[in-house]
Amino acid sequence: MNYKALATYYGHVTFYNLCFAIVIGFIFSAFWAVLLFATLGNSIGFLAFGFFQKDEYYLYQNLGFTKLRLWVMVGLVNLSLMVIPLILFSI
Template identity: 40%
Template sequence: MWKFYRDVTLFALLFSAVTIPFGSLETASIVFGVLGTPVGLLSFNYFQKAEFYGYYNLGYTRYKLVAKTWLINLCVTPVLFLITLIISKLITLGTLTNS
């Protein structure tokens, strides 16, 4: 289960990291929460589709895997957003005090 979550979340984080030049850190965390998991699932389905059989043999259905991944990522997203807000605030405070 955790390998599936890790693989999907790595695809989602990669997709979010690609969006940083087009927006900001806050935008990337919102993209991770809204679009990251579906893009991660599509990427996992494209690159590692055969692994679903292994999870099915272990007793995990596709619905159970996707539901747990969504739930964990929905819980992680507000924390990630707060961390990015704090980082961006520290960056702006640092630039204000150094000039």
């Protein structure tokens, strides 16, 4: 498995996701920013990546990654990262 390619994809999608989460954090609260980072923010990140960097999906396809596999990997990482802040906010 090419972890460098996955890390690059994760970084690109997470950049768009973080921009969305920061805006939500300023408008509502940090709790909502963290919650949306791992849920709706992923969708925003995927849409933005598809809009701005659509041709890069061919690179990942040539490396053996499907869109679904990339999306699942990013979703699992973000869900696992969401658990710690949500526990801290609930204390």
